[in-house]
Amino acid sequence: MHVEHHQTDILILGTGGAGLFAALHAKQANPDLNVTLAVKGLLGKCGCTRMVQGGYNVALAAGDSIERHFMDSIEGGKWLPRQDLAWRLVTGAVERIRELENEVGCFFDRNPDGTLHQKAFAGQTFDRTVHKGDLTGIEIINRLMEQVLALDVDKLEEHRAIELVPAADGSGLAGVLLIDMRTGVYRFVQARAVLLATGGGPTMYRYHTPSGDKSCDGLAMALRLGLALRDMEMVQFHPTGLLGGPDTRMTGTVLEEGLRGAGGYLLNGAQERFMANYDPKGERATRDIVSRAIYAEMRAGRTTPMGGIYISMGHLGRDKVAKSFPGMVKRCADCGFDLAGGLVEVVPTAHYLMGGVEFEVDCSTAIPGLFAAGEDCGGVHGANRLGGNGVANSTVFGGIAGDSMAAFIAAGAPLRDPDKSVIDAGIARAERPFALKPGDLHGLRDRLSDTMWDDVGILRDATGLARGTEKLADHRAELAETGLSGSSRAFNLTWHDWLNLDSLLTASEVITASAQAREDSRGAHFREDFPETGNLDSTRYTRVRGDGAGRLTIDTVPVDFSIVRPGETILKDAATAAQ
Amino acid sequence: MSDTVQTPTAEPGGSGIKTLEVQIWRGGAEGAFETFSVPRRDNQTVLDVVTEVQRHHVPDLAYRFACRVGVCGSCAMTVNGTPRWTCRTHVGKVAGDGKLSIAPLRNLPVIRDLVTDMGEFFDKWTKAGGKFTGTRSRAEPMAEVDPTSRARRNADAGIECINCAVCYSACDVVSWDKDYLGPAALNRAWTLLNDSRHAAQNETLAAATAHGGCGSCHTQGSCMRACPVGISPTRSIAGIKRMSLLDFLGMRRS
Numbered sequence: 001m002h003v004e005h006h007q008t009d010i011l012i013l014g015t016g017g018a019g020l021f022a023a024l025h026a027k028q029a030n031p032d033l034n035v036t037l038a039v040k041g042l043l044g045k046c047g048c049t050r051m052v053q054g055g056y057n058v059a060l061a062a063g064d065s066i067e068r069h070f071m072d073s074i075e076g077g078k079w080l081p082r083q084d085l086a087w088r089l090v091t092g093a094v095e096r097i098r099e100l101e102n103e104v105g106c107f108f109d110r111n112p113d114g115t116l117h118q119k120a121f122a123g124q125t126f127d128r129t130v131h132k133g134d135l136t137g138i139e140i141i142n143r144l145m146e147q148v149l150a151l152d153v154d155k156l157e158e159h160r161a162i163e164l165v166p167a168a169d170g171s172g173l174a175g176v177l178l179i180d181m182r183t184g185v186y187r188f189v190q191a192r193a194v195l196l197a198t199g200g201g202p203t204m205y206r207y208h209t210p211s212g213d214k215s216c217d218g219l220a221m222a223l224r225l226g227l228a229l230r231d232m233e234m235v236q237f238h239p240t241g242l243l244g245g246p247d248t249r250m251t252g253t254v255l256e257e258g259l260r261g262a263g264g265y266l267l268n269g270a271q272e273r274f275m276a277n278y279d280p281k282g283e284r285a286t287r288d289i290v291s292r293a294i295y296a297e298m299r300a301g302r303t304t305p306m307g308g309i310y311i312s313m314g315h316l317g318r319d320k321v322a323k324s325f326p327g328m329v330k331r332c333a334d335c336g337f338d339l340a341g342g343l344v345e346v347v348p349t350a351h352y353l354m355g356g357v358e359f360e361v362d363c364s365t366a367i368p369g370l371f372a373a374g375e376d377c378g379g380v381h382g383a384n385r386l387g388g389n390g391v392a393n394s395t396v397f398g399g400i401a402g403d404s405m406a407a408f409i410a411a412g413a414p415l416r417d418p419d420k421s422v423i424d425a426g427i428a429r430a431e432r433p434f435a436l437k438p439g440d441l442h443g444l445r446d447r448l449s450d451t452m453w454d455d456v457g458i459l460r461d462a463t464g465l466a467r468g469t470e471k472l473a474d475h476r477a478e479l480a481e482t483g484l485s486g487s488s489r490a491f492n493l494t495w496h497d498w499l500n501l502d503s504l505l506t507a508s509e510v511i512t513a514s515a516q517a518r519e520d521s522r523g524a525h526f527r528e529d530f531p532e533t534g535n536l537d538s539t540r541y542t543r544v545r546g547d548g549a550g551r552l553t554i555d556t557v558p559v560d561f562s563i564v565r566p567g568e569t570i571l572k573d574a575a576t577a578a579q
Numbered sequence: 580m581s582d583t584v585q586t587p588t589a590e591p592g593g594s595g596i597k598t599l600e601v602q603i604w605r606g607g608a609e610g611a612f613e614t615f616s617v618p619r620r621d622n623q624t625v626l627d628v629v630t631e632v633q634r635h636h637v638p639d640l641a642y643r644f645a646c647r648v649g650v651c652g653s654c655a656m657t658v659n660g661t662p663r664w665t666c667r668t669h670v671g672k673v674a675g676d677g678k679l680s681i682a683p684l685r686n687l688p689v690i691r692d693l694v695t696d697m698g699e700f701f702d703k704w705t706k707a708g709g710k711f712t713g714t715r716s717r718a719e720p721m722a723e724v725d726p727t728s729r730a731r732r733n734a735d736a737g738i739e740c741i742n743c744a745v746c747y748s749a750c751d752v753v754s755w756d757k758d759y760l761g762p763a764a765l766n767r768a769w770t771l772l773n774d775s776r777h778a779a780q781n782e783t784l785a786a787a788t789a790h791g792g793c794g795s796c797h798t799q800g801s802c803m804r805a806c807p808v809g810i811s812p813t814r815s816i817a818g819i820k821r822m823s824l825l826d827f828l829g830m831r832r833s
Contacts, residue, residue: 045646105711114723146710244622249647334667491641
């Protein structure tokens, strides 16, 4: 099979907040560096940073502090975050938001006195979420994209990475094998430093929010390379995804949390409110509690015609709802639903992977030459991510990765010769479906999403997880026998659906194994057979590795409370008050 | 773009159309429409129709989408002759007679089937001066900006562009003048010209008024009518023309 070869100093996989910031910082550190951006869609237009509605958490206002933001993140993460990473997030956010506004050009919303507006967001003790209306991600990505388009960088758009290729001598990473999706040609890009910033995205669940291009490719490649993934059982579900049936891509997309906050009702299939049966805060309870309550109603059969529940806003007044949530009302109307006055069917929907590649504060990984940032990484958020900490994570660590890669190259990072057997194996994996008889690929994708939803979803137990493990093995075997019709490789989305499924199966296996290993409940992970959180002081995180032959090894590692221990705080006020 | 969505049973004639007759462009610049029969469903966007054709009829059908909810601007196509975002266009809005024709956006080179090369669209975005230049660094506090000022309101009116190129495809001037920067790029320049923090005001104004800039607009308003997020590039371009005149007369307010 013909492979085109390229060379660059820095190769960045992904052009969300992490990838674009890395490019900017690397070129700022050394404008002479040759930087190549490879992305599965168009630059800045795929991935999830762009989809951010809420905003960006940062401690700026008088009375707030980075210590307070840190404690909110640690407590929200149920003491599972790696504390030095969480600390770097909250401190880095202050510089990064100024950089976004002052240098990149984001034009965030203001208070009447002209200062930056910061809004309240769930799970935080201070109003610290910077935003641009309810479309903050568009502003951040459009401005970043403009800055990067004006740079002298190489763009490989609609290029899909399929293998991280180590050096033949085992000394580090040599480069990345990609498919040029437009032509179907294989391309090996040799680089002194590579950034993994493809984003996670739990799109293996029946209902999910992330962009359609997301399929956990980065996690699957990292696992094959031998890197450890941590906290992978932690899958965040958003309580209210739009439900439009199985045949529409609008199903699963988010209806924002503010609808419940403003007084929206959740009704079961009998059109009765039910949240008070689960939590005294009713509809205003936190994401995880509301998601579990909705799931319990659905499991009990109290569902709407399409199998979800209703969100109802009409009692607040049609005009008021239309004025307060214009974006949500229009989005629903475009899809045929009346949010302002009628009932809209919703379901909990898989939103974010807190887990990912183990990485260091400088974004390096265990493999020299490979760096990682954003949702591909684990450890920043622990068991739960606060709304508004996601885009902070990708932009803060993306910038750090750019700095680190430039420094790594300045210190003499070599171009390494690739292990050709890994390139051959990557091509063989990608070519496999062309040699097989066509099968029911889309049915298989549905079966995978049913398995993950039913057995590895919002409420878990040992029986379900064991059943899920067996079914995943069946799905894996089925994919290995499912081919494609025709032989065209140019812009063949069905080929990429096959490759997406391969990556999603790998990530699903890791999520399931991690969920089996965690015999307690905290944050996004709930075991009905182990409903208690247990002793926080002995908190351990899960860590999964692959053996290269498809088998996983899992261990649990004590969390190092390097800054603060459970039950304690670093807030001076709170400490004083407690004395 | 405020047409109401009709459910199948409410479609003209109340016939409850069960099947859509869908014509889809196959090939590159040279190509032809192929016709497919697709089940009509209550909750169905044009993107869902395209997906259905890929899944059940043409596995290698080339199309582009990402976010599914109208923020990425990747999935725009020409639907029954009009450029639209397909992920947020309900079939009931455009196929009252049960017929759909789906083609790539015009005014951009076709890669294959429904996919265009958006390179020139973004090159022109940059060429129109569409890049912020600040005066403050990340070590400094952020500028105070009066949210009710005329300039800020002007910027807000145009800032939520998703760069989907629907306006670029709708514009007749673009179709006959390949030098024309187009509505989206000039709209972005206008938001920068109203950004009190933007230091390169003169450069952006010069870029937006140079050959191929705002002077090429014929004020036909196609962009404004086509914009899925309700922005009026026509108004923005008129603003640049006015600002340029005031600048020439030495009367531009800083």
